[in-house]
Amino acid sequence: MSDRPTAPVPHRLAEWERRTETPLLVASLVYLAGYAVHVLVPRPTGPWRDVVLVLVAATWLLFAGDYGVRLRLSGQGRRFVRTHWLDTLVLLLPPLRPLRVVQLYTRFQLRRERPLLSLYARVMAYAGTSALLLGFSASLAVYQQERDAPGSTIRTFGDAVWWACATLTTVGYGDAVPVTPLGRVIAAGLMACGLALLGAVTGSFSSWLVQVFSRQDDKRPPEGG
Amino acid sequence: MSDRPTAPVPHRLAEWERRTETPLLVASLVYLAGYAVHVLVPRPTGPWRDVVLVLVAATWLLFAGDYGVRLRLSGQGRRFVRTHWLDTLVLLLPPLRPLRVVQLYTRFQLRRERPLLSLYARVMAYAGTSALLLGFSASLAVYQQERDAPGSTIRTFGDAVWWACATLTTVGYGDAVPVTPLGRVIAAGLMACGLALLGAVTGSFSSWLVQVFSRQDDKRPPEGG
Amino acid sequence: MSDRPTAPVPHRLAEWERRTETPLLVASLVYLAGYAVHVLVPRPTGPWRDVVLVLVAATWLLFAGDYGVRLRLSGQGRRFVRTHWLDTLVLLLPPLRPLRVVQLYTRFQLRRERPLLSLYARVMAYAGTSALLLGFSASLAVYQQERDAPGSTIRTFGDAVWWACATLTTVGYGDAVPVTPLGRVIAAGLMACGLALLGAVTGSFSSWLVQVFSRQDDKRPPEGG
Amino acid sequence: MSDRPTAPVPHRLAEWERRTETPLLVASLVYLAGYAVHVLVPRPTGPWRDVVLVLVAATWLLFAGDYGVRLRLSGQGRRFVRTHWLDTLVLLLPPLRPLRVVQLYTRFQLRRERPLLSLYARVMAYAGTSALLLGFSASLAVYQQERDAPGSTIRTFGDAVWWACATLTTVGYGDAVPVTPLGRVIAAGLMACGLALLGAVTGSFSSWLVQVFSRQDDKRPPEGG
Numbered sequence: 054m055s056d057r058p059t060a061p062v063p064h065r066l067a068e069w070e071r072r073t074e075t076p077l078l079v080a081s082l083v084y085l086a087g088y089a090v091h092v093l094v095p096r097p098t099g100p101w102r103d104v105v106l107v108l109v110a111a112t113w114l115l116f117a118g119d120y121g122v123r124l125r126l127s128g129q130g131r132r133f134v135r136t137h138w139l140d141t142l143v144l145l146l147p148p149l150r151p152l153r154v155v156q157l158y159t160r161f162q163l164r165r166e167r168p169l170l171s172l173y174a175r176v177m178a179y180a181g182t183s184a185l186l187l188g189f190s191a192s193l194a195v196y197q198q199e200r201d202a203p204g205s206t207i208r209t210f211g212d213a214v215w216w217a218c219a220t221l222t223t224v225g226y227g228d229a230v231p232v233t234p235l236g237r238v239i240a241a242g243l244m245a246c247g248l249a250l251l252g253a254v255t256g257s258f259s260s261w262l263v264q265v266f267s268r269q270d271d272k273r274p275p276e277g278g
Numbered sequence: 279m280s281d282r283p284t285a286p287v288p289h290r291l292a293e294w295e296r297r298t299e300t301p302l303l304v305a306s307l308v309y310l311a312g313y314a315v316h317v318l319v320p321r322p323t324g325p326w327r328d329v330v331l332v333l334v335a336a337t338w339l340l341f342a343g344d345y346g347v348r349l350r351l352s353g354q355g356r357r358f359v360r361t362h363w364l365d366t367l368v369l370l371l372p373p374l375r376p377l378r379v380v381q382l383y384t385r386f387q388l389r390r391e392r393p394l395l396s397l398y399a400r401v402m403a404y405a406g407t408s409a410l411l412l413g414f415s416a417s418l419a420v421y422q423q424e425r426d427a428p429g430s431t432i433r434t435f436g437d438a439v440w441w442a443c444a445t446l447t448t449v450g451y452g453d454a455v456p457v458t459p460l461g462r463v464i465a466a467g468l469m470a471c472g473l474a475l476l477g478a479v480t481g482s483f484s485s486w487l488v489q490v491f492s493r494q495d496d497k498r499p500p501e502g503g
Numbered sequence: 504m505s506d507r508p509t510a511p512v513p514h515r516l517a518e519w520e521r522r523t524e525t526p527l528l529v530a531s532l533v534y535l536a537g538y539a540v541h542v543l544v545p546r547p548t549g550p551w552r553d554v555v556l557v558l559v560a561a562t563w564l565l566f567a568g569d570y571g572v573r574l575r576l577s578g579q580g581r582r583f584v585r586t587h588w589l590d591t592l593v594l595l596l597p598p599l600r601p602l603r604v605v606q607l608y609t610r611f612q613l614r615r616e617r618p619l620l621s622l623y624a625r626v627m628a629y630a631g632t633s634a635l636l637l638g639f640s641a642s643l644a645v646y647q648q649e650r651d652a653p654g655s656t657i658r659t660f661g662d663a664v665w666w667a668c669a670t671l672t673t674v675g676y677g678d679a680v681p682v683t684p685l686g687r688v689i690a691a692g693l694m695a696c697g698l699a700l701l702g703a704v705t706g707s708f709s710s711w712l713v714q715v716f717s718r719q720d721d722k723r724p725p726e727g728g
Numbered sequence: 729m730s731d732r733p734t735a736p737v738p739h740r741l742a743e744w745e746r747r748t749e750t751p752l753l754v755a756s757l758v759y760l761a762g763y764a765v766h767v768l769v770p771r772p773t774g775p776w777r778d779v780v781l782v783l784v785a786a787t788w789l790l791f792a793g794d795y796g797v798r799l800r801l802s803g804q805g806r807r808f809v810r811t812h813w814l815d816t817l818v819l820l821l822p823p824l825r826p827l828r829v830v831q832l833y834t835r836f837q838l839r840r841e842r843p844l845l846s847l848y849a850r851v852m853a854y855a856g857t858s859a860l861l862l863g864f865s866a867s868l869a870v871y872q873q874e875r876d877a878p879g880s881t882i883r884t885f886g887d888a889v890w891w892a893c894a895t896l897t898t899v900g901y902g903d904a905v906p907v908t909p910l911g912r913v914i915a916a917g918l919m920a921c922g923l924a925l926l927g928a929v930t931g932s933f934s935s936w937l938v939q940v941f942s943r944q945d946d947k948r949p950p951e952g953g
Contacts, residue, residue: 172941172942175941176937176941219899225900226901227902237886237893249929249933252930252931253934256935257937
């Protein structure tokens with residue numbers, strides 16, 4: 054989702070992106086599910102634990118491979134790392150992958166000629182889904198860090214989800230708060246991303262409401278109901 | 279309040295909606311009042327309690343009946359459930375009914391040719407009233423869940439209202455916080471809805487203020503006061 | 504600050520408003536100062552206390568008198584109460600008077616032909632000053648309610664101001680929180696008003712920044728600096 | 729960054745500003761680094777401590793000197809203090825200097841003909857960087873005030889940064905809160921500035937997202953993918 058006019062995408066890169074879209078979308082969901090199982094299932098019996106770890110690692114390799122192929126096909130060399138900073142970031146911080154899932158899904162919809170929602174509804178859907186997925190990932194990550202920390206107030210996954218809700222909406226009750234350094238770094242990341250995403254949801258909802266109400270005026274019968 | 283151009287509403291459906299508007303508005307208020315009495319009045323003496331429960335159940339059946347009739351008259355079949363998602367949601371989660379009350383009231387005003395407020399004032403009025411009614415419903419629901427929970431900080435209905443205020447405005451002091459799982463689910467719902475609604479109020483107020491101030495420029499006398 | 508086109512203001516009313524403007528602005532500031540002294544000075548010695556109370560009462564009578572005269576001169580009868588709802592509200596809840604002070608000051612500036620600030624700067628100045636004055640009034644009122652309440656966390660006026668800051672900005676740490684019913688009602692009022700006002704400040708600042716940056720583009724030298 | 733049309737900047741002032749730009753940018757960073765070392769390094773051994781103090785003092789004198797020269801060259805006399813209020817404020821409250829750093833950097837980029845980001849991206853970058861630098865300065869200042877205060881909840885610099893994150897995003901958990909009067913004044917300043925800056929980031933992000941999505945519509949292939 055680049056903002057500046059870019060050079061035309063080389064043909065082979067476009068072809069590659071078209072072909073890998075569906076597999077990557079599936080892999081992203083597998084990755085997220087695998088990470089969730091890894092964190093949430095308490096002491097999974099031997100073989101299962103290995104299966105999940107292999108799955109998570111395999112999907113990550115898939116992402117790395119896709120990144121490498123696209124870097125080559127683009128013919129941009131090192132500049133690709135900067136022009137596709139979202140892809141780079143997501144590769145290094147896999148829990149941010151949800152941001153990419155939503156993007157893939159949007160393109161998927163475009164291809165299948167599904168009726169698109171109105172502009173504001175689409176922004177709301179994109180930002181809202183991103184916020185939800187980010188909140189879910191952050192809950193998993195914070196839960197993993199905090200559950201056994203001394204003095205922790207996030208003991209169950211339910212607590213972690215409750216904490217993520219209060220943080221994303223900036224309510225911040227303070228009854229469940231990360232206490233470990235890594236937990237706090239994740240929390241700061243969630244605040245920064247979540248704030249911007251939720252701001253977009255709120256802003257679009259507001260614009261949409263104004264739009265609906267301003268249309269109401271036109272529909273109003275010229276005389277008596 | 280659909281956002282996309284829709285097929286023309288069949289004549290009989292429009293007729294039905296016009297006729298049921300006022301009764302449904304009354305029924306919605308009766309429902310909310312009944313629910314409030316059910317939650318707030320401590321151990322109502324036998325007959326009264328039954329009267330209230332019957333009232334709440336009866337109004338809900340009314341809503342279900344109206345939904346069924348409209349589903350048939352629309353001739354859309356199952357698609358109606360999706361295109362009228364707000365109605366469907368409100369049927370399943372009656373405490374969200376306030377959202378519909380405000381909508382009915384708006385249409386009511388339109389019909390009676392009451393002078394409409396300016397665009398931003400209307401958005402503020404709609405979103406603000408929705409937020410107030412949602413906050414009231416959430417206070418009732420959370421109070422019902424939390425009042426007897428061990429370790430609860432929401433002991434009186436006043437606490438619940440105070441909690442709802444701090445949550446809707448995202449202040450979130452944390453002195454009154456739900457501790458039961460169901461209470462937290464309701465709270466998360468209030469945060470999500472309330473945030474969007476209050477964002478609309480704030481945004482419209484801001485736009486309105488800019489409008490008022492920009493009009494001031496035009497009124498300014500060209501020379502000396 | 505009405506939003507709709509209104510009937511032309513009768514000549515005598517306009518004359519009255521022009522003449523009472525400056526005295527009322529002074530009276531408003533006297534009222535606020537008197538209220539502050541009444542709350543903040545601990546056990547003022549006999550005569551002083553009376554002087555302050557008389558002052559506060561006298562200014563309030565002045566406001567009531569002005570309201571009455573304008574109600575008569577407007578020739579609107581009871582409709583005046585509704586069309587001038589801000590004046591009515593401020594008369595009944597004197598601590599809200601700051602809202603009117605700012606309004607008077609704005610008109611005062613207009614009359615004296617002072618160079619007006621840009622549109623967004625003016626909205627920021629108006630909303631920001633209103634928020635500050637409201638926060639100050641609310642600090643005084645909450646301090647008066649809470650200072651001797653059992654279990655209170657607002658013991659000094661400094662605590663009250665700190666609480667008002669955290670509330671207006673919706674940070675809401677929760678280390679200083681009103682516990683009395685009346686204190687909570689005042690707090691809810693501050694949240695509602697303050698949220699809207701600060702939203703206007705933030706929104707205008709954002710618009711202003713975009714404006715400044717978009718002007719920067721035009722200034723950019725066409726070739727090498 | 730003035731908002732109103734101003735008299736043409738005298739030639740010699742422009743020349744001076746062009747020449748001092750780079751040295752001042754370096755001095756600002758040195759000042760911030762020196763302040764950070766002064767606060768963070770525990771009991772630096774004798775000579776080092778003095779070096780740092782001298783460095784901080786020297787850079788401040790540099791800023792004062794620059795201010796004085798520009799005041800003279802401008803030929804505005806005392807009016808300069810008001811028209812350049814940001815510079816004046818930054819001179820008196822050096823921890824606010826970051827605001828000026830960002831401004832210098834922006835001009836620097838303009839001069840070097842670097843490709844400018846899109847409008848919204850620039851507002852996001854400016855406001856976001858300012859917020860980060862302000863948060864860092866406030867963390868240092870609050871940490872200095874609070875670390876030895878009785879009853880303090882901000883004991884390490886990590887706590888201070890965590891507090892600044894929760895405050896800037898208005899989450900406000902309340903687990904780390906300043907308790908000293910001076911610490912609270914700094915906190916109130918951070919809330920006020922940070923709120924406006926982050927509001928600008930959020931608003932611009934929202935506008936940018938709407939822009940990106942609305943462009944998507946145009947790119948959509950007219951028939952079948």
